[in-house]
Amino acid sequence: GENVEQHPSTLSVQEGDSAVIKCTYSDSASNYFPWYKQELGKRPQLIIDIRSNVGEKKDQRIAVTLNKTAKHFSLHITETQPEDSAVYFCAASPSSNTGNQFYFGTGTSLTVIP
Amino acid sequence: SQTIHQWPATLVQPVGSPLSLECTVEGTSNPNLYWYRQAAGRGLQLLFYSVGIGQISSEVPQNLSASRPQDRQFILSSKKLLLSDSGFYLCAWSPLRGSGDEQFFGPGTRLTVL
Numbered sequence: 312g313e314n315v316e317q318h319p320s321t322l323s324v325q326e327g328d329s330a331v332i333k334c335t336y337s338d339s340a341s342n343y344f345p346w347y348k349q350e351l352g353k354r355p356q357l358i359i360d361i362r363s364n365v366g367e368k369k370d371q372r373i374a375v376t377l378n379k380t381a382k383h384f385s386l387h388i389t390e391t392q393p394e395d396s397a398v399y400f401c402a403a404s405p406s407s408n409t410g411n412q413f414y415f416g417t418g419t420s421l422t423v424i425p
Numbered sequence: 426s427q428t429i430h431q432w433p434a435t436l437v438q439p440v441g442s443p444l445s446l447e448c449t450v451e452g453t454s455n456p457n458l459y460w461y462r463q464a465a466g467r468g469l470q471l472l473f474y475s476v477g478i479g480q481i482s483s484e485v486p487q488n489l490s491a492s493r494p495q496d497r498q499f500i501l502s503s504k505k506l507l508l509s510d511s512g513f514y515l516c517a518w519s520p521l522r523g524s525g526d527e528q529f530f531g532p533g534t535r536l537t538v539l
Contacts, residue, residue, distance in 0.1 A: 317468075343526075418469075
């Protein structure tokens with residue numbers, strides 16, 4: 312089955328700096344890669360996603376890149392703000408899935424220092 | 426619009442006691458449904474998913490079970506809880522397609538087994 316690894320597990324940045332979180336996946340059939348943000352005690356919420364036919368996607372301060380050959384994808388947050396502090400999860404979803412199953416990374420706890 | 430509910434919000438149970446967590450979705454039909462467990466400081470582990478009434482797929486062996494008695498109802502159960510069952514249980518739904526759709530999470534149930 313699919314195995315997703317995520318690094319780093321914790322990340323601290325100064326407000327205004329950029330943050331990068333990296334994930335690798337094992338199943339070459341994976342074709343959908345969502346990123347979720349989870350604030351303390353709350354439910355995860357989708358912040359951006361990318362499909363395998365696209366190499367990069369951007370939404371304001373957030374961008375995701377995908378390298379299918381190397382089987383890795385990354386989340387980039389620019390001009391970080393204190394409200395960006397949260398746990399971020401990457402996931403991969405193989406096209407062979409019958410139920411749109413996601414396989415999540417272990418999460419990155421991001422702290423933005425004011 | 427679609428909403429997803431989980432109850433109870435918190436639960437404290439003794440080791441060896443039974444468990445029943447409920448998840449319901451409103452505003453959609455034929456959703457895929459999922460149960461995840463999130464241990465303290467850990468990632469999201471997919472436990473079960475369902476693509477239709479009575480159809481349950483298990484992702485990991487454990488002492489938990491799931492049922493889907495109605496189209497928009499998903500139940501997580503155990504006959505005898507273990508200490509290791511403690512965690513944050515999240516239900517999620519997605520539109521009924523093969524792969525590549527966002528999953529929407531419920532508010533979660535925090536389970537403590539003593």
